[in-house]
Amino acid sequence: MTNDTNPFYDAVAQHYTLFFRDWETQMEREGLGLRSIFRNQGITRVLDASCGSGVQSIPLAKLGFNVTAADPSEGMLIRAREIAADQGVQGKIAFIQSDFLNLLSNVQAPFDAVITKGSALPHLLLDQEIETALRIFNQLLRVGGLLVIGMRDFADMIEDRPRFIPGLIHELDNGHEFVTFDIWEWEDGPPITATQNLYIVQGDGSQYETVKRSVVYRPLSTDEVKVVLLESGFDIISDQPDRSERVIVARKQEASKTYRFPFKR
């Protein structure tokens, strides 16, 4: 892997629920959204390949799915286990420390569905890594199984290359304010990369402390991902926004149907 995101996610894991306007509402939405995608598809066994602090895995377990939750960040896995315990589903999720590219040796296939939401796929920087990850997801699925990819569509950002993106303000129980915003840096590459510099500002109204944490993305468009999906043994079922991001749903084809594009991307 060319992009080690663990220092960033380990550092922000304890704050991660504050990166959502309302964590409980977000968990509920994610669970219901995935349940509607999975409806009537014969799905019981689900791999969350980038579980983070469990915003998809935990509600899926509460809804009765059999969930394996993988993530490379130890900090995020610790947070996910804590939240799963609070929500009474700690025994119902198998947590595994793994990045996408090592999943084949870390989890037991086949799965009925693989999900990776929250813009984890664009943390892979190289074409080769993205292609390999999608082929691994394909190998982990049964024929007819679903892959759900949730990501920011960087097509919307790549032309304007915004530098400043406001985040959220929370009032903490101790009376402190917790404020976030991003400053992005764009590099032409190759590959083109976008660095998110996340500023976390905390204080009591008169004195504040600021921490800056940085993580790198490959600013992929969902159209680029769909081309690679077709080359990796998937049919595209849908590509729609939910409240947070674009969501591509793809189905594993039978082996003989895999498309090969005669051009190089």
Ligand SMILES: C[S@@+](CC[C@H](N)C(=O)[O-])C[C@H]1O[C@@H](n2cnc3c(N)ncnc32)[C@H](O)[C@@H]1O
């Ligand atoms: C923004 S979080 C998303 C977590 C959660 N799915 C959500 O929607 O909030 C991105 C996650 O991707 C994980 N990640 C980063 N690189 C990865 C890789 N190469 N393979 C698997 N997961 C990765 C990070 O550790 C992090 O937990």
